[in-house]
Amino acid sequence: MPDTIDVLEQLRNEVTRLRHRVTELEAQAIPPEPTAGFFPPLAEPFAALFRASPVAVVITAVADERYLDVNDHFARITGYAREEVIGRTSRELGIWADLADRERVTRSLWTQSVVRDIELTFRTKHRELRTVVASLALIDYAGMPCVLTMCHDITERQLAALERERLLQEAQAAIHVRDEFVSVAAHELKTPITALQLQVESMQRLAGKGDASAATIERIGSRLTAANHQIDRLTQLINELLDVTRIREGQLAMRWEVVDLAQPVARVAARFEEQFAQAHSALTLELAPGSLINGDSSSLDHIVTNLLSNALKYGRGQPIEVKVSGDEASVSLVVRDYGIGIAAADQHRIFERFERAVSPDHYGGLGLGLYVVSQLVTALHGLIVVESEPGSGATFKVTFPRLARSGLS
Structure with missing residues (x-):
C-alpha cells in the first residue's frame, strides 16, 4: 500500500493544479473592462467635430452599455461633468425618464442599425425632465462595437x-x-x-x-x-x-373721508323704496350708528347700490335683509336675500368681468355689477365674500377696517 504521506502530497498537488485551472478559466470567462481607460482617443477631424457639435453627442459601448465619451453639449444639457459620466451606464445615472423608451430604442437599433429622429425624455443630474430628438447608429470604432447617439434638445421649443x-x-x-x-x-x-x-x-x-x-x-x-x-x-x-x-385704466379717483357706513346704506335704501314695492319684497334694515371707516362716499354708494340691485334681481320677491355692524377692528355690511342662490362652483367667478351665474336669457345685466363692487371694495382696503347655496339665497358680506379714534380729526 502507498505511504499515507505520499497520498496526501499527491492530493495537495492536484488541488493546487485545479485551483490554477479555475483561475485561468475565470480569466477567460470574464473579459477585461473595455471602458476603463482602454478607449482610444478620437482621431481628427472627428474629434474636433465631436467637441464642437451644437447637439449632444454620446458614444457608448455595446458590450456593457457604458459611456465611452460625451461632448460638452451633452454635459451642458444634462448637468453632469464629463468625468461623472465616462465609465458609467445610463441606468446607474438614472438618465432615462421612462425605461420603456430605452427598451423600444434598443430593439429598433438592433433591428435597423440606425434610428432617426425619435423623441425621448430624460432626467438631468438635478432630476429635471428634458425632451430631445435623438438619432442613434451602430458603429465600429477601433474594433469595438459602439452606439453613436446625437441628441437635439427641444425642451425650450416645446415650452414655447x-x-x-x-x-x-x-x-x-x-x-x-x-x-x-x-x-x-x-x-x-x-x-x-x-x-x-x-x-x-x-x-x-x-x-x-x-x-x-x-x-x-x-x-x-x-x-x-x-x-x-x-x-x-x-x-x-x-x-x-x-x-x-x-x-x-387705474383711474379710480377716491376722495378719502371719515364715513359712517350706516349713512350711505340708509341713503341708498331710501332710493330703492319704489323698486322694493314693485318687486313686493320687504327690506329690513339693521344699521349700527357710529360704524366709522375711512372711505369714499361715492364708491360706498355704488357698492350698496349694486348689492341691493343684485338682491332685488335674484331675490324672487322674497325679503331682503341689510345689516351694518362691527367690532373693535372692523365694520361690516351684510346683504342677505332668499332668492335663487349661487352654486359653489360659480361663487368665485361672479366677481370677474362679464361673468354671471345664470343665463343672460333669463336675467338681464352686463355681468359687471359684482366685478365693479369687488374692485371698489379692494380699492377701499376692504374684503368681500359670498355664502350661498342654490335655492337658499345668498349672503354678501363686505368688511372694512374700522377707523380708530386716533384717526379722527
Whole structure:
C-alpha cells in the first residue's frame, strides 16, 4: 500500500493544479473592462467635430452599455461633468425618464442599425425632465462595437409651443367673452332705449289730441315716470361701463373721508323704496350708528347700490335683509336675500368681468355689477365674500377696517 504521506502530497498537488485551472478559466470567462481607460482617443477631424457639435453627442459601448465619451453639449444639457459620466451606464445615472423608451430604442437599433429622429425624455443630474430628438447608429470604432447617439434638445421649443397654445386659447376665450359681451350689451342698452322711445311716442300722441283733462295729464305723468325709470336704467348701464374703463385704466379717483357706513346704506335704501314695492319684497334694515371707516362716499354708494340691485334681481320677491355692524377692528355690511342662490362652483367667478351665474336669457345685466363692487371694495382696503347655496339665497358680506379714534380729526 502507498505511504499515507505520499497520498496526501499527491492530493495537495492536484488541488493546487485545479485551483490554477479555475483561475485561468475565470480569466477567460470574464473579459477585461473595455471602458476603463482602454478607449482610444478620437482621431481628427472627428474629434474636433465631436467637441464642437451644437447637439449632444454620446458614444457608448455595446458590450456593457457604458459611456465611452460625451461632448460638452451633452454635459451642458444634462448637468453632469464629463468625468461623472465616462465609465458609467445610463441606468446607474438614472438618465432615462421612462425605461420603456430605452427598451423600444434598443430593439429598433438592433433591428435597423440606425434610428432617426425619435423623441425621448430624460432626467438631468438635478432630476429635471428634458425632451430631445435623438438619432442613434451602430458603429465600429477601433474594433469595438459602439452606439453613436446625437441628441437635439427641444425642451425650450416645446415650452414655447405650449406657451403659444396657452396664449392662443386665452386670446380665443377673450374674443369669445368680448363678442358675448357686445351682444349682451347691445341688447341691454337697446331695451331701455326702446321702452323710452315707446313712452315718448305715447306722450306725443296724447299731446297731439289737445286733451288737457285730468285723466290725460295723469296718463302723461305715468308715462313720464316710466320714461324716467328707463333713463335711470340706461344711466346705470352706462355708468357700469365707465366704471370698468376707469378700473382697467387705474383711474379710480377716491376722495378719502371719515364715513359712517350706516349713512350711505340708509341713503341708498331710501332710493330703492319704489323698486322694493314693485318687486313686493320687504327690506329690513339693521344699521349700527357710529360704524366709522375711512372711505369714499361715492364708491360706498355704488357698492350698496349694486348689492341691493343684485338682491332685488335674484331675490324672487322674497325679503331682503341689510345689516351694518362691527367690532373693535372692523365694520361690516351684510346683504342677505332668499332668492335663487349661487352654486359653489360659480361663487368665485361672479366677481370677474362679464361673468354671471345664470343665463343672460333669463336675467338681464352686463355681468359687471359684482366685478365693479369687488374692485371698489379692494380699492377701499376692504374684503368681500359670498355664502350661498342654490335655492337658499345668498349672503354678501363686505368688511372694512374700522377707523380708530386716533384717526379722527
